Amino acid sequence: MNFDGQLPPKARLLKAAAELLANSAGKPVSTRQITELAGVTAPTLYHHFGDKEGLFNAVIDVGFEEYVAGEHNFAPTGKPLADVRQIWDNHLKFGLDNPQLYSVMFGNIRPESRPARVAEAEGFMEEMLEKAAAAGQLCVAPQEAARSILAANVGVTLMLIAEPAAERNFDLSDMTREAVISAVSSEAELSGAGAPVGASSVVVAAIALNAALESSHPEQLSTTELKMFLEWLDRIAKTS
Amino acid sequence: MNFDGQLPPKARLLKAAAELLANSAGKPVSTRQITELAGVTAPTLYHHFGDKEGLFNAVIDVGFEEYVAGEHNFAPTGKPLADVRQIWDNHLKFGLDNPQLYSVMFGNIRPESRPARVAEAEGFMEEMLEKAAAAGQLCVAPQEAARSILAANVGVTLMLIAEPAAERNFDLSDMTREAVISAVSSEAELSGAGAPVGASSVVVAAIALNAALESSHPEQLSTTELKMFLEWLDRIAKTS
DNA sequence: TATCACCTATAGCAACGCTATATGAAGTAA
C-alpha cells in the first residue's frame, strides 16, 4: 500500500516497523503487517535483519538513543544528579511512547536479547554517576547505584505502561526516582523538588489518623461527615 | 506420555503447565506441549481455562499466593515494615524460581491481563503499609507507598532474572528495597508501641493531628474549613 | 430406560515466523 516514495526497502522496513510498534497499543505486531506496510515481501526483511528481533533491535538502535542520549532530549547540565533525573525521565518517556518496543527490551526474560540493551542503558546511567562520585556526591559505587536506579526505573515504567493512559499518576515516578537517588547520594539534598523527607508532622499525623480511622469502626461517625472528613485528610496527606 | 495416575484432566493440565513453565528456562511454552504432557487434547484445555493465558493465570493462582502470602513463607511479625521487607523478599524469590510465569505477570504489557495480578500483589503490600501508617511510620499515603515499593520490586526482580544465576548480586535487591522503604517511612520508627490498632489509636492520632494543625496552619484548608475540621477532631477525641 | 448436562476427542482453520529456491538488476572483466 504505502511505498514511502523513493526510500530503499531497508529504510521502509525500519519506518514501517517503528510506526506499527508505536501505534499498536501493546498488542503484538506481525512481520506480515510490517512487510505489507513497507511494500516488500518477507524474504527482504530476513535478508536485511536476520529475524524479527533483529528488525526490532534496529528500530531500537534508532529510537532508544534518541530518548536516552539524543541531543534533542538530553544535554548534560554539569550537575550529575540532575542529569540522572533527566535520564530517568527520558527513559520513562521512551517506555510510554513505545510500550511494545519497551517490553521487548526490558520486560523480556530471554538472556540473549535483554542484557545487551540493558547494559547499554546501564552504562549510560553509570557514566553520569561516575561524575557524581568524582564530585563526592555518592555513597555507593557508581555501578551499584546505576543498577539500582535503572531497576527501579524499569519497574516504574512497566507499571505505568500497564495503566490506562488517563489514570497514570506520575507521582509514582517522581517519588520512586527521588527514593533511589537519595539512597545512593551522600548528602541530603534539600532541593525540595522531590520528596521532602522531613515533611511536616501534619502530614504524618494526617496519614496516621486516616489509616487509623479506616481500620477502626467507622460507624462512630455519621457517614456524610465521615466522607468529608476523610476527603480533607486525604487532601492534607497528598500535599507532599 | 504421562497421565499422572488418576488425577482429573484439569489438575493434570495445571501440573503439566507448571512443570513446563518451571523448566523452560525462559523460552515460550506451547499449548501443544502442555496438552501432550497432560495426556489430553486441545479442547479440554480451552474448556477448563478459556485460553492459554487463563491456564497460566490458574497456575499463578496456585503458585503466587504460596510465595506472597502462604503460611509457609510469611507470618506477620506485628512489625509492619519488617513484614514489608518479607513481602519484598518473597516476591523476588518467586520471580527467580518462576521466571517464565513472572514475565507473564509483570513483564507483560497487555492491560487486560496484568492489572489483575498486579492489583493483587499491590493490595497485599498496601495492607501491610496501612498498619504501618496506623502506627505513624509512614510519611506518604499507603497506596502510593505500596505502588512505589512494588514497582521497584518488579524492576529489581526482572533485572536479576535476566542475569545468569551465578552472577546475581542480591545487594541490588537489599539496597533498592531499603531505599524505597526509607523514602516512604517517617524516619522515627516508633515501633516500641507495637501495633496500636483500634479506637485508642484514633484518639492518639487525632490529638496529634489537632496539635500539629494548630501549630502550623496549612494553606490547603480555608479557615472556616479548618474550624469545622478542628471541631470534628475534637469530637472524635471525646467520643471514642 | 430415557434424558440431560458435562466433559473430551476428531479434525482443521487462520495467522504466525521463517526459508528453499528462483528471478531480476547492477557492476566487472574479457
Next chain:
DNA sequence: TTACTTCATATAGCGTTGCTATAGGTGATA
C-alpha cells in the same frame, strides 16, 4: 558486446502456533 559474479527482491510454501466447530462419550438423575 558477452559472460560472470554479486547483491536484492519475489514466489510459494513449510512447520508451528493459538484456538474452535462439531460431534461423541459418560455418568447422574428422573
